[in-house]
Amino acid sequence: MRAMEWIDRLNRDGTLPDGALLELISARHGLSGTEREYLYLLARKKSTAVFGHDIYLRGLIEFTNHCRNNCRYCGIRRDNGALHRYRLTDAEILSCTDEGYALGLRTFVLQGGEDAYDTDGRICRIVSEIRKRHPDCAVTLSIGEKSRESYRRYFEAGAERYLLRHETADAGHYSYLHPEEMSMEHRMNCLYELKEIGFQIGAGFMVGSPGQTDACYVKDFRFLQELGPHMIGIGPFVPHHATPFADCAAGTLEDTLFFLALLRLYFPKALIPATTALGTIHPRGRELGVLAGANVIMPNLSPGAVRKDYLLYDGKICVDDEAGQCRDCIGSRMHSIGYRTVAARGDYPGFFGKPDGLPAGENPESETGKRCMVSEQQEEIN
Numbered sequence: 001m002r003a004m005e006w007i008d009r010l011n012r013d014g015t016l017p018d019g020a021l022l023e024l025i026s027a028r029h030g031l032s033g034t035e036r037e038y039l040y041l042l043a044r045k046k047s048t049a050v051f052g053h054d055i056y057l058r059g060l061i062e063f064t065n066h067c068r069n070n071c072r073y074c075g076i077r078r079d080n081g082a083l084h085r086y087r088l089t090d091a092e093i094l095s096c097t098d099e100g101y102a103l104g105l106r107t108f109v110l111q112g113g114e115d116a117y118d119t120d121g122r123i124c125r126i127v128s129e130i131r132k133r134h135p136d137c138a139v140t141l142s143i144g145e146k147s148r149e150s151y152r153r154y155f156e157a158g159a160e161r162y163l164l165r166h167e168t169a170d171a172g173h174y175s176y177l178h179p180e181e182m183s184m185e186h187r188m189n190c191l192y193e194l195k196e197i198g199f200q201i202g203a204g205f206m207v208g209s210p211g212q213t214d215a216c217y218v219k220d221f222r223f224l225q226e227l228g229p230h231m232i233g234i235g236p237f238v239p240h241h242a243t244p245f246a247d248c249a250a251g252t253l254e255d256t257l258f259f260l261a262l263l264r265l266y267f268p269k270a271l272i273p274a275t276t277a278l279g280t281i282h283p284r285g286r287e288l289g290v291l292a293g294a295n296v297i298m299p300n301l302s303p304g305a306v307r308k309d310y311l312l313y314d315g316k317i318c319v320d321d322e323a324g325q326c327r328d329c330i331g332s333r334m335h336s337i338g339y340r341t342v343a344a345r346g347d348y349p350g351f352f353g354k355p356d357g358l359p360a361g362e363n364p365e366s367e368t369g370k371r372c373m374v375s376e377q378q379e380e381i382n
């Protein structure tokens with residue numbers, strides 16, 4: 001079967017021509033169980049060649065569910081009037097990071113809706129306070145589309161990574177998923193700006209979202225190749241009852257694992273999470289994600305009282321757990337498949353902006369070669 005030839009070629013070359021990629025993607029439903037396993041095996045070998053059996057953890061702090069946007073798939077969209085809105089105080093966010101630190105987490109991801117309350121001043125204050133308390137930790141922001149100037153301020157305050165899924169690289173599909181005032185060009189432009197400023201950037205898309213075609217996925221891969229992100233987050237679309245897509249079908253486990261494996265073959269060094277959404281559609285979704293090439297998991301550090309209000313989609317897992325339970329549960333899940341969670345920052349291999357705790361631009365020793373050596377030593381110690 002041609003699909004198997006394309007898989008071998010992708011494994012060998014790290015890329016496929018558009019036509020071949022489309023053929024492979026379109027053939028995915030016809031793959032046998034053995035053929036799928038073969039694909040996952042190749043992807044996992046690529047991953048272990050770079051990362052071994054180490055799984056990096058990112059402590060997720062969902063610090064506000066206020067949002068000015070109205071994305072049609074998202075449960076915290078502006079028009080969801082039934083949702084109880086919350087935002088955590090600076091002190092609450094810091095206590096989440098302190099708790100996470102004690103649990104061995106060395107990256108904190110601050111994620112939220114696009115909340116007008118989050119002035120640059122507030123974000124910078126929180127970021128620099130976290131860096132001050134925990135200088136050996138990385139801070140990742142995931143707060144949507146901002147101006148270049150704001151991104152630059154966050155970076156100077158000590159945020160080193162930014163997650164902003166592009167959602168889809170097909171313009172028609174993008175406008176089907178989003179309200180008129182949002183544009184794909186603007187979102188993509190944000191990603192390029194973030195990269196230029198010096199952030200490690202994360203892009204990504206949902207799998208099985210309404211209106212998505214096989215050709216859309218081909219465009220996603222092309223865009224990702226052009227952008228060169230350090231992190232790539234994908235997960236199944238899962239419907240939320242209070243959105244226009246309430247009655248749409250969720251993305252499937254098989255499709256998500258298929259695209260995870262393809263991503264790993266395309267981007268051997270990328271940090272790719274097995275997402276909470278994947279864990280939501282299947283009880284062992286995250287384990288299977290790791291076995292298909294993912295190497296990151298994001299335990300939830302948000303306070304118990306607000307977790308159920310950060311509901312992007314229905315059925316989200318871990319809403320009743322405590323931070324420690326999430327972390328332990330993930331540790332034993334990874335152990336059960338022969339992997340181990342590590343207390344390390346887990347930067348993109350070769351990307352070492354701040355060995356001395358300064359932003360890359362301010363690092364007097366910021367020649368790339370030197371920085372690499374310092375960080376490789378750090379990794380060995382960890």
Ligand code: SAH
Nearest residue numbers: 073074112113143144165236237238312313
């Ligand atoms: N406001 C931030 C964070 C968005 S939430 C931003 O704009 O980047 C993080 C991700 O959750 C989104 O990028 C989207 O891909 C995903 N998401 C939102 N609704 C979802 C749903 N119904 N099913 C699956 N994933 C969803």
